[in-house]
Amino acid sequence: MLANVCTGAIKGIEGFAVSVEIDIAAGMPTLAVVGLPDAEVRESKERVVAAVRNSGFDFPAKRITVNLSPAELRKSGTQFDLPIALGILAASGQLSAEASTKIQNLLVLGELALDGTLRPCAGVLPMLISCQPLGKTAVIPPQNVLEGQVSGAPFITPHTLKELADYLEGKLEESAVKIAYVPEPEKPVCSELDFSDVKGQALAKRALEIAAAGGHNVLMIGLPGTGKSMLAKRFPGILPPLTQEESLEITKIYSICNLMGKSRLLTQRPFRDPHHTISDVALIGGGSTPRPGEVSLAHNGVLFLDEFAEFSRSSLEVLREPLENGRVTISRAKETVTYPARFTLVAAMNPCPCGHLGDPHTPCTCSPMQINRYKARISGPLLDRIDLTVNLNPVKYTDWNKTSEGETTAQIRERVLKARAIQRTRFAGSATPANAFMTSREIKQFCALPAGADQILETAMRKFGLSARSLDKILKTARTIADLEGKDSLETKHLVEVMQYRPLDRKGVADL
């Protein structure tokens, strides 16, 4: 007897439909799964056997072949348990003919416990979205109800295999196998973390405001305890809200990584702060079965790398691709996948290995050589992708004790939103999301130099040792500053302010 159940699998961050074909024939009792299954899919048969028995059905002692089609794509994940079990029930004639026909209209996803209970699985959202054109009703575990809701597809959420069988036989109403979706109340944006908590550091706050307004990457250099982490944690608060599309993109990535938790559709920009001992693969994504890394989890949000210079050289170098292209392509012998990874990099580092360079109270114990070596860990090509570098200095007691509050997150965010609105109009019909991502052609078009600026740029290049390559960065950043002021054209003062955020000083070289 033959049965066919539709389910899904993941490639990259997109789902694809998989047809589970089950054939039961006379012969030695075996259960073979073919069609490029990964380890967790092969293990599924043990769970299926137990779940079928424990749900009050017989497991046919026959030769059972399960084929996952299309056979040339690798399949991973635990969502195949339920479709295989359901297919075996249909093929062995334990379901009525009517129920077996109903199966043709279902998209079945779910992991099974040994007692037949459904367990949540990863990647439900992208699979539902990709399979929507098939017009099938989805069967998903109750814990994945949020993803069913977000996808907009019709779905049911039975608790057990038995419940699903009963529903198909018409013994249970649809309402009995569909739990209600209760969204969590929307949290206000970072209410407990406000920019007014950070005392002093006007320059750093300004740099973050510019970064938020134009999508620029920032490097903060400062003594320990000057508020680098505090500022970074407050940074997502001043970013513009996610659009529906962006929100869906990141929710898909979180769905694949099984990181949805109990939250609703992700409506806040992600903030990822991996430790500096992170492996390259965890940062960028990969593995023999590719998984998104931290850079993709930070998609449309913030990647905060504290102790930037302590990250391994190779980890820092792999950041170059996502910083440049906004995506990561992972090529393995068996497959190539692409994950989106368009994030704002906020990096923080000490000025020297001991952390006290420029400290008025504790002298620095590093040799000039050590300091140079420390700074050289951040390679030139990587620095070229960081538009704003800012030094943080110790906060004076009088600043710390100030009664007057600095600007609040809400005030800064308002300016950021205005600047972003200008950019939306500017880039209407283009793929560029913000000033930081402008192409050379767009820079030419939108960043015309004001009169007299040539001379300023030339002086700055000579005086500060700026490369011709960094001129584009300067123009892009100046464009954002002009947008914050609501100015149509660049002015000299915008360019001059950008000079304040120029990269690391060359140390120990006397001007000739």
Added chain:
Amino acid sequence: MNPSISSAERLARIQLNAFLYFRADWLERLIEIFGSAQEILRQDAPTLAREANLNPATAAHLLRDAFAVNPQEEWDKTTALGGYIYVPEDEEYPQSLKNIKEAPIALYVLGQLPSNEQACTAMVGTRKITPYGRRAAAKLAGDLASCGVTIVSGLARGVDSECHAAAVRLKKPTVGVIGTGIGRCYPPENRALEKAMLQYGGAVVSELPFNSPPNAFHFPRRNRIIAGLSQPVVVVEGEIKSGALITAKLALEMGKDVLAVPGPIDSAQSAGPNALIRDGAGVVTAVSDILDYIPQQLRFGLDSRFFEKKDLSAPKPEEDLTPRQREVMNAVGSSQASLDQIAEALGADVPEAASLLFELEVKGFLACENGLYSKSKF
């Protein structure tokens, strides 16, 4: 050039000079005993030990080091760079260096050594230079160079580079005595500086074999050459235990005058010069204080205007500054200030402070290091 000794003897001296674990005056004594460097190299270790009353192990070591060097190759490489290897018998070998106790028996020179009538002043100091040290070094070295004095220093990071650079900016000759062979550039970032020094009639000097690496013990050793070439010796900045203070000590032993640039009493980098002043070194508050110590016979040709006393601490009208820019200069004061501090003192926002600082930095009034601004000149 009129060779004072045969080329074979010169090559033997170069070979003998490679033995760095010996004071140069001991090598001279050996040459006296045996009559020539060639003769020394003809001995075997036991004979050498017996005749010169040396430890046999030392004698063996000396010969091993000497024969590890190919003198012809040293000579060829040096002359290929346009250099020369001088011995004390040469006319061009600086008289001032001949007078010290441990004159190098071979001196590798690139560029042009100062004549015996040229006033030379050593300016030495820490590699960990502070903004104060930077502007003091640049001001004093610049004034000395304009006056016509040749600055001798060690081409190291920090104060040394700053002093050489001040002379180079004025296109004046300056002499760098380095702690590596002249075939190397250490620290590597000074390559451009070294090139410019040679371009403007200066010299790069070393007593070490052509390709010697920057070993720690080379540096105190070369300090005696810096002190030996100069009168007086000025210490700009340096900790209590530093190469600059070694140079000062060596200079005192040679009977040279040691001067020090006073600094804040809570600055580790000024602890060295302040201690020297306490112990009787001359105080430098302007270039005239240094010029007073230039020997009379070397003052011919120096610009007399610099001998006048000038008070560098006196407030000067800062020429073409706007009132707002002057406020910034006052806010920076004599120490360092961040943009935040300056903006607060002025009641300015970040963009305004940024543009004021940019103008002052471009005009050369301020310098920025690690986000802290300080005055870059007096």
